[in-house]
Amino acid sequence: MTFFYNLWYSNSLQYKLISLMLYPFSLLWIIIDKLKFLMTKPYTSHLxxxxxxxxxxxxxxxxxxxxxxxxxxxxxxxxxxxxxxxxxxxxxxxxxxxxxxxxxxxxxxxxxxxxxxxxxxxxxxxxxxxxxxxxxxxxxxxxxxxxxxxxxxxxxxxxxxxxxxxxxxxxEFCLPSGPLxxxxxxxxxxxxxxxxxxxxxxxxxxxxxxxxxxxxxxKVDKVSVKKKYLAFSGLGNNVKFFDTLKSANYNIALTKEFEDHHNYKENEIADLIKLANENNLKLITTEKDIVKIPKKYHLKINCLKMKIExxxxxxxxxxxxxxxxxxx
The missing domain is CATH 3.40.50.300 (P-loop containing nucleotide triphosphate hydrolases)
Structure with a gap:
Protein backbone atom coordinates (compact mmCIF):
# COMPACT_ATOMS: atom_id res chain seq x y z
CA MET A 1 0.00 0.00 0.00
CA THR A 2 3.00 2.32 0.56
CA PHE A 3 3.69 2.60 -3.19
CA PHE A 4 0.10 3.54 -3.98
CA TYR A 5 -0.11 5.93 -1.02
CA ASN A 6 2.94 7.77 -2.37
CA LEU A 7 1.55 7.61 -5.90
CA TRP A 8 -1.75 9.18 -4.87
CA TYR A 9 -0.68 11.66 -2.20
CA SER A 10 2.96 12.55 -2.92
CA ASN A 11 4.06 15.72 -4.75
CA SER A 12 7.10 13.91 -6.16
CA LEU A 13 7.59 14.39 -9.92
CA GLN A 14 8.37 10.68 -10.28
CA TYR A 15 5.01 9.64 -8.83
CA LYS A 16 3.15 12.31 -10.80
CA LEU A 17 4.56 10.89 -14.05
CA ILE A 18 3.54 7.34 -13.11
CA SER A 19 0.08 8.59 -12.21
CA LEU A 20 -0.31 10.28 -15.60
CA MET A 21 0.76 7.07 -17.36
CA LEU A 22 -2.04 5.22 -15.56
CA TYR A 23 -4.65 7.88 -16.30
CA PRO A 24 -6.19 6.09 -19.35
CA PHE A 25 -7.18 3.27 -17.00
CA SER A 26 -8.75 5.85 -14.69
CA LEU A 27 -10.86 7.13 -17.59
CA LEU A 28 -12.05 3.57 -18.16
CA TRP A 29 -12.96 3.36 -14.45
CA ILE A 30 -15.01 6.58 -14.75
CA ILE A 31 -16.85 5.30 -17.84
CA ILE A 32 -17.72 1.99 -16.16
CA ASP A 33 -18.96 3.82 -13.05
CA LYS A 34 -21.11 6.13 -15.20
CA LEU A 35 -22.62 3.18 -17.06
CA LYS A 36 -23.43 1.45 -13.77
CA PHE A 37 -25.22 4.59 -12.61
CA LEU A 38 -27.21 4.98 -15.83
CA MET A 39 -28.19 1.30 -16.04
CA THR A 40 -29.28 0.92 -12.42
CA LYS A 41 -32.76 1.73 -11.16
CA PRO A 42 -32.53 2.43 -7.41
CA TYR A 43 -34.83 0.53 -5.07
CA THR A 44 -36.97 2.73 -2.83
CA SER A 45 -37.44 1.34 0.66
CA HIS A 46 -40.27 2.35 2.98
CA LEU A 47 -37.57 2.76 5.62
CA GLU A 172 -7.99 13.89 -7.29
CA PHE A 173 -7.76 11.09 -9.88
CA CYS A 174 -9.82 7.90 -9.94
CA LEU A 175 -8.28 4.46 -9.56
CA PRO A 176 -5.64 3.35 -10.40
CA SER A 177 -3.83 6.67 -11.00
CA GLY A 178 -5.51 8.21 -7.96
CA PRO A 179 -7.26 7.14 -4.73
CA LEU A 180 -10.86 7.84 -5.78
CA LYS A 219 -10.76 13.15 20.65
CA VAL A 220 -8.55 10.81 22.68
CA ASP A 221 -7.44 10.71 26.30
CA LYS A 222 -4.12 12.39 27.02
CA VAL A 223 -1.31 10.27 28.49
CA SER A 224 2.07 10.74 30.11
CA VAL A 225 4.86 11.35 27.58
CA LYS A 226 7.13 9.26 29.81
CA LYS A 227 5.46 6.09 28.56
CA LYS A 228 6.80 4.82 25.24
CA TYR A 229 4.72 2.81 22.80
CA LEU A 230 4.91 0.41 19.91
CA ALA A 231 1.85 1.27 17.82
CA PHE A 232 0.46 -1.24 15.33
CA SER A 233 -2.64 -1.41 13.14
CA GLY A 234 -4.17 -2.96 10.04
CA LEU A 235 -6.17 -0.08 8.57
CA GLY A 236 -6.77 1.51 5.21
CA ASN A 237 -4.74 4.46 6.50
CA ASN A 238 -2.32 3.37 9.23
CA VAL A 239 -0.49 6.70 9.12
CA LYS A 240 -3.67 8.45 10.25
CA PHE A 241 -3.75 6.29 13.39
CA PHE A 242 -0.10 7.02 14.17
CA ASP A 243 -0.67 10.75 13.60
CA THR A 244 -3.64 10.65 15.98
CA LEU A 245 -1.48 9.13 18.70
CA LYS A 246 1.30 11.66 18.21
CA SER A 247 -1.11 14.60 18.22
CA ALA A 248 -2.38 13.38 21.62
CA ASN A 249 1.22 13.34 22.93
CA TYR A 250 1.67 9.58 22.87
CA ASN A 251 5.40 8.87 22.74
CA ILE A 252 5.56 6.51 19.75
CA ALA A 253 8.97 4.84 19.55
CA LEU A 254 8.11 2.17 16.97
CA THR A 255 5.29 1.48 14.53
CA LYS A 256 4.20 -1.67 12.73
CA GLU A 257 1.81 -1.61 9.77
CA PHE A 258 -0.41 -4.44 8.53
CA GLU A 259 -2.74 -4.58 5.55
CA ASP A 260 -6.29 -3.25 5.86
CA HIS A 261 -8.62 -5.55 7.86
CA HIS A 262 -5.68 -7.85 8.68
CA ASN A 263 -6.56 -11.02 10.58
CA TYR A 264 -3.82 -11.50 13.15
CA LYS A 265 -2.08 -14.82 13.66
CA GLU A 266 -0.90 -15.85 17.12
CA ASN A 267 2.75 -15.83 16.07
CA GLU A 268 2.38 -12.21 14.87
CA ILE A 269 1.01 -11.14 18.26
CA ALA A 270 3.78 -13.07 20.01
CA ASP A 271 6.37 -11.28 17.85
CA LEU A 272 4.84 -7.88 18.67
CA ILE A 273 4.88 -8.63 22.40
CA LYS A 274 8.49 -9.81 22.17
CA LEU A 275 9.56 -6.69 20.24
CA ALA A 276 7.81 -4.43 22.75
CA ASN A 277 9.42 -6.20 25.72
CA GLU A 278 12.88 -6.05 24.15
CA ASN A 279 12.56 -2.28 23.75
CA ASN A 280 10.71 -1.65 27.03
CA LEU A 281 7.64 -0.41 25.17
CA LYS A 282 3.89 -0.72 25.67
CA LEU A 283 1.74 -2.00 22.81
CA ILE A 284 -1.16 0.07 21.52
CA THR A 285 -3.64 -0.55 18.69
CA THR A 286 -7.14 0.36 17.50
CA GLU A 287 -10.63 -0.85 18.41
CA LYS A 288 -10.86 -2.33 14.92
CA ASP A 289 -7.72 -4.40 15.47
CA ILE A 290 -8.27 -5.50 19.06
CA VAL A 291 -11.48 -7.40 18.16
CA LYS A 292 -9.37 -9.69 15.95
CA ILE A 293 -6.84 -10.50 18.66
CA PRO A 294 -7.49 -13.39 21.12
CA LYS A 295 -8.70 -12.09 24.48
CA LYS A 296 -5.84 -13.78 26.33
CA TYR A 297 -3.55 -11.06 24.91
CA HIS A 298 -5.77 -8.07 25.68
CA LEU A 299 -4.15 -7.30 29.04
CA LYS A 300 -0.82 -6.87 27.24
CA ILE A 301 -2.18 -4.51 24.57
CA ASN A 302 -3.59 -1.01 25.04
CA CYS A 303 -6.56 -0.10 22.86
CA LEU A 304 -7.00 3.54 21.85
CA LYS A 305 -10.54 4.65 22.57
CA MET A 306 -11.45 7.43 20.15
CA LYS A 307 -14.42 9.75 20.44
CA ILE A 308 -15.89 11.98 17.77
CA GLU A 309 -16.81 15.57 18.48
Missing part, protein backbone atom coordinates in the same frame (compact mmCIF):
# COMPACT_ATOMS: atom_id res chain seq x y z
CA UNK A 48 -35.42 5.88 5.76
CA UNK A 49 -31.85 5.21 4.65
CA UNK A 50 -28.85 7.27 5.75
CA UNK A 51 -25.57 6.50 3.99
CA UNK A 52 -22.18 7.40 5.46
CA UNK A 53 -19.50 6.72 2.87
CA UNK A 54 -16.34 7.86 1.18
CA UNK A 55 -14.76 7.97 -2.25
CA UNK A 56 -11.17 7.45 -1.16
CA UNK A 57 -9.56 4.04 -0.96
CA UNK A 58 -8.54 3.61 2.67
CA UNK A 59 -9.87 4.95 5.94
CA UNK A 60 -11.65 8.28 6.23
CA UNK A 61 -13.47 7.71 9.52
CA UNK A 62 -16.85 6.67 8.15
CA UNK A 63 -17.47 3.99 10.80
CA UNK A 64 -17.01 6.36 13.80
CA UNK A 65 -19.26 8.90 12.04
CA UNK A 66 -21.87 6.20 11.40
CA UNK A 67 -21.82 5.39 15.12
CA UNK A 68 -22.08 9.08 16.06
CA UNK A 69 -25.14 9.54 13.83
CA UNK A 70 -26.68 6.30 15.14
CA UNK A 71 -26.44 7.62 18.70
CA UNK A 72 -28.04 10.94 17.73
CA UNK A 73 -30.94 9.06 16.13
CA UNK A 74 -31.44 7.01 19.29
CA UNK A 75 -31.60 10.19 21.38
CA UNK A 76 -34.20 11.53 18.95
CA UNK A 77 -36.39 8.53 19.74
CA UNK A 78 -35.74 6.53 16.57
CA UNK A 79 -34.92 2.83 16.31
CA UNK A 80 -32.06 2.66 13.80
CA UNK A 81 -30.18 -0.40 12.60
CA UNK A 82 -26.74 -0.60 10.98
CA UNK A 83 -26.18 -2.15 7.56
CA UNK A 84 -22.62 -3.05 6.57
CA UNK A 85 -20.97 -5.36 4.06
CA UNK A 86 -18.84 -7.16 6.67
CA UNK A 87 -15.71 -6.69 4.60
CA UNK A 88 -13.36 -9.70 4.78
CA UNK A 89 -15.99 -11.62 6.76
CA UNK A 90 -17.17 -15.00 5.47
CA UNK A 91 -20.93 -14.57 5.78
CA UNK A 92 -22.62 -15.05 2.39
CA UNK A 93 -26.27 -14.17 3.06
CA UNK A 94 -27.83 -11.28 5.03
CA UNK A 95 -27.62 -11.97 8.74
CA UNK A 96 -27.71 -10.19 12.11
CA UNK A 97 -24.14 -9.92 13.38
CA UNK A 98 -22.87 -11.63 16.50
CA UNK A 99 -19.37 -11.67 18.03
CA UNK A 100 -17.75 -13.93 15.41
CA UNK A 101 -15.16 -11.63 13.81
CA UNK A 102 -14.09 -14.28 11.27
CA UNK A 103 -17.67 -14.65 10.07
CA UNK A 104 -18.72 -11.00 10.11
CA UNK A 105 -15.52 -8.92 9.88
CA UNK A 106 -14.09 -6.33 12.26
CA UNK A 107 -16.29 -3.34 11.34
CA UNK A 108 -19.47 -5.32 11.94
CA UNK A 109 -18.32 -6.29 15.44
CA UNK A 110 -17.62 -2.66 16.33
CA UNK A 111 -21.05 -1.61 15.04
CA UNK A 112 -22.76 -4.56 16.72
CA UNK A 113 -21.37 -3.42 20.07
CA UNK A 114 -23.27 -0.15 19.58
CA UNK A 115 -26.56 -1.40 18.18
CA UNK A 116 -28.28 -4.04 16.01
CA UNK A 117 -26.29 -4.70 12.85
CA UNK A 118 -27.11 -6.56 9.66
CA UNK A 119 -24.23 -7.81 7.54
CA UNK A 120 -24.81 -8.36 3.84
CA UNK A 121 -22.34 -8.52 0.96
CA UNK A 122 -25.21 -7.38 -1.25
CA UNK A 123 -26.49 -4.17 0.30
CA UNK A 124 -29.83 -4.30 -1.53
CA UNK A 125 -30.49 -7.78 -0.15
CA UNK A 126 -29.55 -6.38 3.25
CA UNK A 127 -32.16 -3.63 2.98
CA UNK A 128 -34.85 -6.15 2.04
CA UNK A 129 -33.74 -8.43 4.89
CA UNK A 130 -34.27 -5.57 7.36
CA UNK A 131 -37.66 -4.82 5.82
CA UNK A 132 -38.57 -8.47 6.34
CA UNK A 133 -37.55 -8.23 10.01
CA UNK A 134 -40.14 -5.46 10.26
CA UNK A 135 -42.88 -7.35 8.41
CA UNK A 136 -44.53 -8.87 11.50
CA UNK A 137 -43.73 -6.15 14.00
CA UNK A 138 -42.22 -2.76 13.26
CA UNK A 139 -38.86 -2.70 14.98
CA UNK A 140 -36.61 -0.38 12.98
CA UNK A 141 -37.41 2.89 11.23
CA UNK A 142 -34.00 3.98 9.91
CA UNK A 143 -31.12 2.14 8.25
CA UNK A 144 -27.67 3.62 8.86
CA UNK A 145 -25.58 2.29 6.00
CA UNK A 146 -21.84 2.17 6.70
CA UNK A 147 -20.38 2.70 3.20
CA UNK A 148 -22.35 2.47 -0.03
CA UNK A 149 -22.13 5.80 -1.84
CA UNK A 150 -21.07 3.91 -4.97
CA UNK A 151 -23.98 1.47 -4.63
CA UNK A 152 -26.58 2.80 -7.04
CA UNK A 153 -29.09 0.00 -6.47
CA UNK A 154 -30.45 1.63 -3.30
CA UNK A 155 -32.25 4.95 -3.02
CA UNK A 156 -30.97 6.99 -0.06
CA UNK A 157 -32.66 9.74 1.91
CA UNK A 158 -29.46 11.32 3.17
CA UNK A 159 -25.81 10.89 2.13
CA UNK A 160 -22.73 12.03 4.02
CA UNK A 161 -19.26 11.98 2.45
CA UNK A 162 -16.47 11.54 5.00
CA UNK A 163 -13.14 13.11 4.03
CA UNK A 164 -9.88 13.05 5.96
CA UNK A 165 -8.84 16.69 6.37
CA UNK A 166 -5.13 15.85 6.01
CA UNK A 167 -5.30 13.67 2.88
CA UNK A 168 -8.41 15.17 1.25
CA UNK A 169 -8.72 13.63 -2.25
CA UNK A 170 -5.02 13.13 -2.94
CA UNK A 171 -4.22 13.90 -6.58
CA UNK A 181 -13.50 5.17 -6.31
CA UNK A 182 -15.76 7.70 -8.01
CA UNK A 183 -15.08 10.96 -9.84
CA UNK A 184 -15.54 14.16 -7.87
CA UNK A 185 -18.14 15.45 -10.35
CA UNK A 186 -20.18 12.28 -10.04
CA UNK A 187 -19.94 12.23 -6.26
CA UNK A 188 -21.02 15.86 -5.93
CA UNK A 189 -24.47 15.06 -7.33
CA UNK A 190 -25.17 12.32 -4.79
CA UNK A 191 -24.21 13.79 -1.41
CA UNK A 192 -25.88 16.18 1.03
CA UNK A 193 -22.96 17.12 3.26
CA UNK A 194 -19.21 16.63 3.58
CA UNK A 195 -17.97 15.62 7.03
CA UNK A 196 -14.29 16.38 7.55
CA UNK A 197 -12.63 13.90 9.90
CA UNK A 198 -9.26 13.58 11.63
CA UNK A 199 -7.12 15.67 13.92
CA UNK A 200 -7.49 19.37 14.70
CA UNK A 201 -3.78 19.83 13.90
CA UNK A 202 -4.50 19.67 10.18
CA UNK A 203 -6.16 22.92 9.17
CA UNK A 204 -6.73 22.22 5.47
CA UNK A 205 -10.32 23.01 4.58
CA UNK A 206 -10.35 22.82 0.79
CA UNK A 207 -13.96 22.56 -0.34
CA UNK A 208 -13.45 21.44 -3.93
CA UNK A 209 -16.94 19.92 -4.14
CA UNK A 210 -18.65 23.20 -3.22
CA UNK A 211 -20.78 21.43 -0.61
CA UNK A 212 -21.55 22.41 2.97
CA UNK A 213 -18.90 21.10 5.34
CA UNK A 214 -19.37 19.79 8.87
CA UNK A 215 -16.20 19.65 10.95
CA UNK A 216 -15.66 16.61 13.15
CA UNK A 217 -12.56 15.79 15.17
CA UNK A 218 -10.99 12.81 16.88
CA UNK A 310 -18.18 18.31 16.22
CA UNK A 311 -17.88 22.07 16.27
CA UNK A 312 -20.88 23.35 18.24
CA UNK A 313 -22.62 25.04 15.31
CA UNK A 314 -21.91 22.08 13.01
CA UNK A 315 -23.47 19.69 15.52
CA UNK A 316 -26.60 21.84 15.58
CA UNK A 317 -26.66 21.79 11.75
CA UNK A 318 -26.24 18.01 11.69
CA UNK A 319 -29.10 17.43 14.11
CA UNK A 320 -31.32 19.88 12.21
CA UNK A 321 -30.58 18.15 8.89
CA UNK A 322 -31.38 14.73 10.34
CA UNK A 323 -34.63 15.99 11.85
CA UNK A 324 -35.78 17.72 8.64
CA UNK A 325 -34.88 14.89 6.27
CA UNK A 326 -36.36 12.15 8.42
CA UNK A 327 -39.64 14.01 8.76
CA UNK A 328 -40.09 14.45 4.99
Missing amino acids: KIICVGNINVGGTGKTPISIFIFKILKKMGHNPIFLTSGYKGKISKPCIANNDVILFGDEAIILKNIGPTVVSKNKLEGVKYIENLNSKRKIYDIIVMDDGLQNYSIGKDLCFLTVDRKSLFGN RQSLNSCKKNINKIILTGNRNFKKNHNILKKDILNSYI FDKQDLISLKSLLKNKLND
